[in-house]
Amino acid sequence: MVLLRNVSNAIWHAFQALHQESEGLVAKTKLKVLTANMASTLDLYGVEKGLEQFSSTSTLNFQHFLDYLQKEVFSSILITKLRDLRQYEEKIEEICWLICRKNFTSTLFKDTQIFYLFRIYCLFSDMNSDGDFSVSLNPEEAVIILQKVTESLGLDCEKDKRITSLNKGHKTFDFQEFINLFVEFKDDKHSLEYDQSMYEVINDIYQTYIKDVVKKGYLLRKGYLLPTFKEYWVVLQPCELSLYKNKNEKELSGVIQLDPQFALRPIHCNSPTKSEKLLKFSLKSGERNIEFATRDHKSRIQWITALQLAITYSAGERGFQRDLIIRRKKKREYEEKMKKDEENIVLKQFEMARSQLEEEKRARKAAEELARVDSRRVAELEDMKENLEKLLEEEIQAKRDEEIVRALQARVLAEEWEKREELEQLQKEQTALYEEEKQKRIEFEQLQKEKEVELSLAEQKLKELEDERIKLDKELKHARFKIIRSEETKEDLESRIDSLLPTLSGASLRRTSSFVMSSSRDRPTIFENQVFDTRRSRIKK
Known part of the structure; x- marks a missing residue:
């Protein structure tokens, strides 16, 4: 029943948005549509038909509707992973928002921003069951959210009159009043740049509290094939560790599913580069061992603490926030x-x-x-x-x-x-x-x-090899010079023979050519002599 308890505030808003036949009552025909949509997200079909036999009246109050949902819809759902629970919550709250969003519109915010604020409000607000059901936000929780907003905008929380007035007052807030708190921030500086800042602030609060992001930042990870560390933008949640190529979080490089079997262990090792030192730690589960690294001790402590917190909450029924x-x-x-x-x-x-x-x-x-x-x-x-x-x-x-x-x-x-x-x-x-x-x-x-x-x-060995290379280069140049001289001599000899051919008889020509051929076969080449001299010098050494 954890799922029903987490989405009860959103269901209450959808219940209030439906046309009521009388105070606190909604017709079953309209509740069927809401029930069918929520059940379809849970892969359940036909459960809305039981509303007709649930009560003899044609209308239901919120308590009876919750009892029906608990008995007929959510009791058959078994959720063991926090990741699946968060996905179901998002789908159900989106259905509830589609029903009640017509009552909460603002020209200063986009529909996506209002939906983010709706989910944040449903998470922080309390349901009062004394007498008639109602959902309201405690001023202490509103102060926590507004402090996050002021810090993100670079304002001073202690000097902000809006926050100090909330600390002094004891009034609870409904969702429209909660939206008005954010409208006051936009009224201060209504510009395109400030609108973009507010959108980023709302998105950051949404990621922190709804997506339950424990920590974001750059982290080095060791590769599987190449034992080198590569830097990723990491988003840590209680159930998973997502790695992106850059900070905009659009290109996903990998996801590590966390569970209580993982253990953290710091590793002392030098960085593969000479210009910096890396502080490493490992994330191990069974035979799987993943190595990470940071460039300073403080970052490593922060990441180890955040990872330990995420592993602790990975098997729980509710997230960290x-x-x-x-x-x-x-x-x-x-x-x-x-x-x-x-x-x-x-x-x-x-x-x-x-x-x-x-x-x-x-x-x-x-x-x-x-x-x-x-x-x-x-x-x-x-x-x-x-x-x-x-x-x-x-x-x-x-x-x-x-x-x-x-x-x-x-x-x-x-x-x-x-x-x-x-x-x-x-x-x-x-x-x-x-x-x-x-x-x-x-x-x-x-x-x-x-x-x-x-x-x-290594430096000594490198120096010896450098000396030997220089020596061999000199020998190679000398051998090449001898080869060039031999070629020139050969061409000169051939030109002389060609000039003497008309004056020599046939027998003399044959004797001369045979002599030249025999002398060229018997005489070793300059390059062979050079190779022989090189081998002999190495043997002596």
């Missing part, structure tokens, strides 16, 4: 309960004081009767009466002050214990981080020494 909202709501309920208890204590003390005053009045009447007998005794009793009344009032006031101080002391003591536990936890984490960094520094220094030795050996 919804859990924070529920915690704040429980805290407000607890504070209201404590306030009522304090008021009851003060009321009881007042009743006791009033009973004491009644007793004093009766005692005064008895004293007046006795005073009739003795006038002197009457004067004494009057003085006693005045003193007793003063003492009683002082005692009552002292008891009230004592109870208030005790309540405040108990609250301060509880807060002190919480702060002390948080401080001890932070001290433990700081000590662990210090020891870890100390060990890493020792390992890094050792590794650096080894790398320096290897670098010196």
Whole structure:
């Protein structure tokens, strides 16, 4: 029933937007359409037909409609993954928005922006079931949203009159009043640039609270085929880690589905480049091991903390932001309960004081009767009466002050214990981080020494190879020069032979040609001699 509880506020808005036959009642024929649309998103069909037999009347109030949805529609849905739950929530709230959006229009915002604000309002608002159902936004939650807006626009939250007025007031907000809060920001600077900024702010709030984005930013990831780190724009949610090529989040490079089986482990290793150092950590689940890296220690701590938080919430029934909202709501309920208890204590003390005053009045009447007998005794009793009344009032006031101080002391003591536990936890984490960094520094220094030795050996070897290459280049140039000289000599000889051919007889010509051929076959080439000399020099070395 988690899905129904999460979308109840949106369903209430759709219920209110339908034409009502009377106050708080909607015809079943119109509720059938809403039920059929919501059921189709859940792959259920025909469940709206049961509305006719659910009640003998032709109309239903919101409580009966919720009971029917819980029994006939949402009870058959089994959702085990937070990602699927978030998709169903978006589809159902979009259906509800299509029904009720005609009641919430604004010329200053686009339809997409109003829909984003509608989902944000449904997430933060509370449903009051006392008497008639209603959905309203607590001013504390409105302050949190507006603080996010002012920070995104570069304004000062503490000096903004809109936020300070909300902190002082105790009025709840409906959705139209919630839209008007954003309209006030646009009225300040109504320009195209400011409109684009407001759109980005609303989209950022939507991503943070509705999409439950825990953290965004650049992160280095090690490749599978090539062991090099590549930078990605990463969007972290409780159920998945999405990697994009750039900040506009249009080209998706990969998605890592998170679950409680993943474990985080920091890794100490140098960056593959000489100009920078990378601080690594791994995300491991079974045999799957994914390595990430950052360029500074602070970023690594932030990413490890955010990833641990996302892994913790990956198997839960509600996201991180919804859990924070529920915690704040429980805290407000607890504070209201404590306030009522304090008021009851003060009321009881007042009743006791009033009973004491009644007793004093009766005692005064008895004293007046006795005073009739003795006038002197009457004067004494009057003085006693005045003193007793003063003492009683002082005692009552002292008891009230004592109870208030005790309540405040108990609250301060509880807060002190919480702060002390948080401080001890932070001290433990700081000590662990210090020891870890100390060990890493020792390992890094050792590794650096080894790398320096290897670098010196490599430089020496490189110098030797460079000398040998220069020597071989010289030998190759010399061999090429000899080959060119041999070719020139050969061409000169052939030209001389051609000039002597007419004067020589046939026998002489044959003897000359055979002599030249035999001499050319028997004599090794200049290049062969050069290769032989090179091999002989290497053997000597």
